[in-house]
Amino acid sequence: MTGSHESVNLILRGSVKPDVWSPASSIWIPYLNERWEELYGGRIAGEWYPLVLSPLVIAGWSDLVEEYGVKSFRDLYRLAKAGVDFKYGHTDPLLSNSGALTLLLEFCEAANKTPDQLTVDDVRNPKVLEFVRTIESRAVYYGKSTGFLGSWAAENGPQAISFFTAYENVVISNSMKARAKWGVGLKAVYPSIGVIYSDHPLVMIEAPWVDEWKKLAARELLLFLLQPHIQELAEKYGFRPVNPLVPLDPTAFSPENGVLPKVPVPALKPPRGEVLEAILEAWVKVRNPGV
Numbered sequence: 001m002t003g004s005h006e007s008v009n010l011i012l013r014g015s016v017k018p019d020v021w022s023p024a025s026s027i028w029i030p031y032l033n034e035r036w037e038e039l040y041g042g043r044i045a046g047e048w049y050p051l052v053l054s055p056l057v058i059a060g061w062s063d064l065v066e067e068y069g070v071k072s073f074r075d076l077y078r079l080a081k082a083g084v085d086f087k088y089g090h091t092d093p094l095l096s097n098s099g100a101l102t103l104l105l106e107f108c109e110a111a112n113k114t115p116d117q118l119t120v121d122d123v124r125n126p127k128v129l130e131f132v133r134t135i136e137s138r139a140v141y142y143g144k145s146t147g148f149l150g151s152w153a154a155e156n157g158p159q160a161i162s163f164f165t166a167y168e169n170v171v172i173s174n175s176m177k178a179r180a181k182w183g184v185g186l187k188a189v190y191p192s193i194g195v196i197y198s199d200h201p202l203v204m205i206e207a208p209w210v211d212e213w214k215k216l217a218a219r220e221l222l223l224f225l226l227q228p229h230i231q232e233l234a235e236k237y238g239f240r241p242v243n244p245l246v247p248l249d250p251t252a253f254s255p256e257n258g259v260l261p262k263v264p265v266p267a268l269k270p271p272r273g274e275v276l277e278a279i280l281e282a283w284v285k286v287r288n289p290g291v
Contacts, residue, residue, distance in 0.1 A: 004097045005280075008032045012039060019214045020221065021045065021203040024097035027104070027115075027196065027270040029203060034273030048203040051225050052239035054167040055195035055263055056101045057188040059150070061158045061178075062258070065187050072192040073109040073135060076163065080134045086162035089141030091149060093283055098146040100280065101196050102165040104271065106132045107279055109193055116269040123278040132286040139288040146170055154178035154186065167198050168259055169238025175258035188259045194268040199242075 004023035010016045012035055033043040068079055079086055093099035108115055110131035111122040122128055143149050150170035153161050154177045171188045179185035202222050231241035235249045253261045
């Protein structure tokens, strides 16, 4: 098991030859295909199907979310420009899927475009870079594990970090624990521009080493993972089911756990591979060098 970005690199180098592939988010599929086409021609990632859903959200202490009216990354930029003293964090986009999704959404807010509309020129625009750099100037934490970040925030409280990005399931896992310790819970902010899902797609690989029997086995695996009892099991860990026959668990997806039963903003489409690559390359220009 390895991170989504690293798995792309391993496939491109030929270090691994998977029969199926499951990155944390479908944003990596066009990225892999474009990189593969540059090197070898054609595409390697074929049909794909989401297995579970967890949107990337801005997590914050509920009183701070209300006090500062945070509804988007643009609000974090506004607070930073106004000199408001807050602490921000997310995982490293070169090491973690949630960090890459965060950086992508920051660039989208800066350019006022959705991921599928974003261009390489937008990413390199000095005004866009200034926007992202301003948000990142408030960062106090870049780590590798989103789950660890959520637990760390709940354990160390509002004085350690004000806002951070995480998957919705991480908020569910930590909100009540945080409230019990600090008297205030964590709240998920669904960015007004829209959300990108960590949808853990099962991707069919189109390569010479994948024969018809392996393709059949991959589809059997997909059918197994979409079965209602498997989808219900995923809900216990805070993931939304993709099987429409499985109802959402109202005890897990509730304001008491810092989340909403219905995601109130649209789902965003992934960027082109070249755009995601440009964003990752821009990380060194926008990150807080002191973290």
